[in-house]
Amino acid sequence: xxxxxxxxxxxxxxxxxxxxxxxxxxxxxxxxxxxxxxxxxxxxxxxxxxxxxxxxxxxxxxxxxxxxxxxxxxxxxxxxxxxxxxxxxxxxxxxxxxxxxxxxxxxxxxxxxxxxxxxxxxxxxxxxxxxxxxxxxxxxxxxxxxxxxxxxxxxxxxxxxxxxxxxxxxxxxxxxxxxxxxxxxxxxxxxxxxxxx
Amino acid sequence: xxxxxxxxxxxxxxxxxxxxxxxxxxxxxxxxxxxxxxxxxxxxxxxxxxxxxxxxxxxxxxxxxxxxxxxxxxxxxxxxxxxxxxxxxxxxxxxxxxxxxxxxxxxxxxxxxxxxxxxxxxxxxxxxxxxxxxxxxxxxxxxxxxxxxxxxxxxxxxxxxxxxxxxxxxxxxxxxxxxxxxxxxxxxxxxxxxxxxxxxxxxxxxxxxxxxxxxxxxxxxxxxxxxxxxxxxxxxxxxxxxxxxxxxxxxxxxxxxxxxxxxxxxxxxxxxxxxxxxxxxxxxxxxxxxxxxxxxxxxxxxxxxxxxxxxxxxxxxxxxxxxxxxxxxxxxxxxxxxxxxxxxxxxxxxxxxxxxxxxxxxxxxxxxxxxxxxxxxxxxxxxxxxxxxxxxxxxxxxxxxxxxxxxxxxxxxxxxxxxxxxxxxxxxxxxxxxxxxxxxxxxxxxxxxxxxxxxxxxxxxxxxxxxxxxxxxxxxxxx
Numbered sequence: 001x002x003x004x005x006x007x008x009x010x011x012x013x014x015x016x017x018x019x020x021x022x023x024x025x026x027x028x029x030x031x032x033x034x035x036x037x038x039x040x041x042x043x044x045x046x047x048x049x050x051x052x053x054x055x056x057x058x059x060x061x062x063x064x065x066x067x068x069x070x071x072x073x074x075x076x077x078x079x080x081x082x083x084x085x086x087x088x089x090x091x092x093x094x095x096x097x098x099x100x101x102x103x104x105x106x107x108x109x110x111x112x113x114x115x116x117x118x119x120x121x122x123x124x125x126x127x128x129x130x131x132x133x134x135x136x137x138x139x140x141x142x143x144x145x146x147x148x149x150x151x152x153x154x155x156x157x158x159x160x161x162x163x164x165x166x167x168x169x170x171x172x173x174x175x176x177x178x179x180x181x182x183x184x185x186x187x188x189x190x191x192x193x194x195x196x197x
Numbered sequence: 198x199x200x201x202x203x204x205x206x207x208x209x210x211x212x213x214x215x216x217x218x219x220x221x222x223x224x225x226x227x228x229x230x231x232x233x234x235x236x237x238x239x240x241x242x243x244x245x246x247x248x249x250x251x252x253x254x255x256x257x258x259x260x261x262x263x264x265x266x267x268x269x270x271x272x273x274x275x276x277x278x279x280x281x282x283x284x285x286x287x288x289x290x291x292x293x294x295x296x297x298x299x300x301x302x303x304x305x306x307x308x309x310x311x312x313x314x315x316x317x318x319x320x321x322x323x324x325x326x327x328x329x330x331x332x333x334x335x336x337x338x339x340x341x342x343x344x345x346x347x348x349x350x351x352x353x354x355x356x357x358x359x360x361x362x363x364x365x366x367x368x369x370x371x372x373x374x375x376x377x378x379x380x381x382x383x384x385x386x387x388x389x390x391x392x393x394x395x396x397x398x399x400x401x402x403x404x405x406x407x408x409x410x411x412x413x414x415x416x417x418x419x420x421x422x423x424x425x426x427x428x429x430x431x432x433x434x435x436x437x438x439x440x441x442x443x444x445x446x447x448x449x450x451x452x453x454x455x456x457x458x459x460x461x462x463x464x465x466x467x468x469x470x471x472x473x474x475x476x477x478x479x480x481x482x483x484x485x486x487x488x489x490x491x492x493x494x495x496x497x498x499x500x501x502x503x504x505x506x507x508x509x510x511x512x513x514x515x516x517x518x519x520x521x522x523x524x525x526x527x528x529x530x531x532x533x534x535x536x537x538x539x540x541x542x543x544x545x546x547x548x549x550x551x552x553x554x555x556x557x558x559x560x561x562x563x564x565x566x567x568x569x570x571x572x573x574x575x576x577x578x579x580x581x582x583x584x585x586x587x588x589x590x591x592x593x594x595x596x597x598x599x600x601x602x603x604x605x606x607x608x609x610x611x612x613x614x615x616x617x618x619x620x621x622x623x624x625x626x627x628x629x630x631x632x633x634x635x636x637x638x639x640x641x642x643x644x645x646x647x648x649x650x651x652x653x654x655x656x657x658x659x660x661x662x663x664x665x666x667x668x669x670x671x672x673x674x675x676x
C-alpha cells in the first residue's frame with residue numbers, strides 16, 4: 001500500500017523518461033461517463049499512443065488522426081474492457097488496429113519511405129526540442145525498419161516489457177528481442193559515429 | 198551512449214511532440230451523441246437524390262414519427278441492438294419505440310451501403326428497407342447469394358423473438374420487390390464480453406460472431422478466422438449442413454447456386470466410380486474451400502471423397518479398403534480392445550487432448566479404431582490397431598489460426614520473462630545447445646535468470662535480465 005503511494009512521487013523526481021503506470025480502475029469509470037477518469041487515462045497513455053502510431057505510420061498528421069480515433073474508441077469500448085492487468089496493451093492494440101487499417105486504406109503496405117523524411121521534419125522543428133532528442137527520434141524514424149521502429153519506440157515510452165511488446169506486434173519473443181538489440185546497435189552506431197549510412 | 202540514454206531521448210522527444218487531442222476527442226464524442234438527439238427532433242436525409250425511393254419513404258415516415266419520439270422517456274435509451282449481416286455488417290441500436298438511435302458500419306462493405314444515408318431517428322422498418330435496397334443495388338444480395346442474418350439483442354426475449362420475425366418479413370418483402378427470394382437466418386443474441394471481443398477481433402457484428410462461435414463449437418475443426426471471413430450465404434449453407442435442425446430458424450431457402458449443388462456432386466462421384474452407391478454426402482468447408490464431402494460404396498469397398506463445390510474437381514478420392522458386406526463384427530467390438538481402451542491409448546500419447554471422433558473401422562483388411570483429437574494447438578488424425586492396441590497412424594498438424602498458448606512464468610509476477618522465454622533466448626544464441634541449469638534469482642535486487650549451457654564441449658555461464666531479456670553475462674568456462 002505504502003509502496004504504491006510512493007510511486008508517483010518517485011516518478012516525478014526521476015523525470016519524464018519513465019512511462020506512467022496505467023490505472024486499470026479508470027476504465028470502468030470511463031465507461032460510466034466519468035470525464036476526470038478519462039482525462040487521467042489519457043494523460044497516462046498519450047505519449048505511447050502517439051509514439052506507436054507515429055512508428056507505424058511515419059507521418060505526424062496520420063499519427064495524430066489515429067491518436068484521436070483511438071481515444072474516441074476508448075470512450076466507446078471502455079465498457080467492454082476486461083480487466084486483465086493490461087490496460088496499456090489494450091489501448092495500444094486499438095491503436096495498432098486503427099493504424100494498420102489506415103495503412104491499408106492508404107493502399108500502401110509499407111509506410112512512408114525515407115524520401116518522405118522531409119514530411120516528418122516539420123514535426124521536429126519545435127525550438128524547445130533539444131537537439132539530441134530531436135536527432136535521436138528523427139534517426140530512429142529514418143533508419144530503422146518498420147518493426148524495429150515499433151519495438152524501440154514502444155519500449156521507450158509504453159512501459160511495456162518485451163514480452164508484451166512481442167505479443168502486441170504478434171512477433172515471437174526472440175525475434176522481438178533480436179530486432180530490439182539490432183535496432184539499438186544501429187542507432188548507437190549512427191548517433192555515436194555521427195554519420196548516416 | 199547506452200540503450201537507456203537512447204530510450205530516454207526518444208521518450209523526451211515524443212513527450213514534446215505528442216499533440217493534445219483530449220478536448221477534440223471529447224467534443225467529437227459529444228457531437229456523436231448530440232447528433233442522435235438532434236435527429237429525433239429534426240431528422241435530415243442527406244443526398245436525397247441518391248436514394249429516391251427509400252429516402253422518400255424514410256422522410257415521410259419521419260414527419261409522422263419525429264414528434265412522437267421527442268420528449269418521451271425511454272426515447273434515448275437503447276432497447277434493442279439489431280445486426281444485419283450479408284457481407285456488409287451493420288448494427289442498429291433502437292429505442293423502445295423502434296426508432297433508430299444509431300447505425301454503425303462494421304466493415305468496409307457496410308460503409309459503402311451506408312454512404313450518404315442518414316437513418317438516425319427513422320423507423321426501424323423503414324431503415325431496414327432502405328438498407329436492404331441499398332445492398333441489392335450494390336450487388337451484395339442476388340439470386341446466388343440470397344441470405345441475410347438478422348440478430349436481435351434485447352433484454353426482453355419475447356420482444357427479441359417478435360422483432361426477428363418482423364424484420365425477416367420486412368427483408369423478404371423488400372427482396373421480393375427485386376424479384377429475389379431471400380433466406381433470412383434469425384437468431385437472438387445475448388452479447389457478453391467473450392462475444393464482444395470475438396466480434397472486435399475479426400471486425401464483425403456480434404450476431405455473426407455468435408453464429409461462427411456456435412459453428413466452431415459444433416465442429417471444433419472449423420477455424421474461427423476462416424469462418425469470420427465467410428459471407429452469410431456460405432455460413433448459412435455450412436450451418437445447415439452441420440445442423441439440419443437449424444432449418445427452423447431460416448425463412449426461405451438458402452441459395453447454393455454459387456456451387457454445383459449436391460445432385461451434381463453425386464453425379465461426379467458416381468461418374469468416377471460407376472455402379473457405386475453414395476453412402477453420405479454433405480456440404481463442408483476444408484481449409485477455407487467449399488467442398489462436398491462424402492462416402493461411396495462399391496463392390497464392398499468404401500471410398501472417401503471431397504469434391505470442389507465450385508469447379509466440381511475431385512480433390513480427394515481415398516480408397517478406404519474393403520468393407521465386408523457381413524461386417525457385423527465391426528459393430529460389436531467385444532473381440533477388440535474396445536473404444537475406451539483405444540481412447541486411453543491415444544490420450545496417453547497426447548494428454549489433455551479432446552477426442553472428437555473415434556470409431557471402429559477397417560483399413561486394408563485390418564480392424565482399427567480411427568479418430569481425430571485436438572488440443573489448443575494441434576489436430577491429430579490417428580489409427581489404433583483394434584487387436585494389438587498399437588498406434589498405427591499418427592498425423593499431427595498445427596491448428597491454423599490458433600494463438601499459441603502463453604507459457605506460464607515461473608514467478609507469479611507477469612513482468613518477468615518465463616523460463617521458456619529464457620530458454621529460447623539462450624538457444625537462439627547456441628543453436629542445438631543443452632541447458633544444464635537455469636534458475637531465477639535476484640542479483641543486487643535485480644531480477645535475473647542464471648544458468649549454464651553446454652556449447653559443444655564448452656560450458657557457458659550466463660545471466661539474463663529477467664525483465665528485458667538482455668544478456669548480462671556470457672562467460673565461457675574453459676575447465
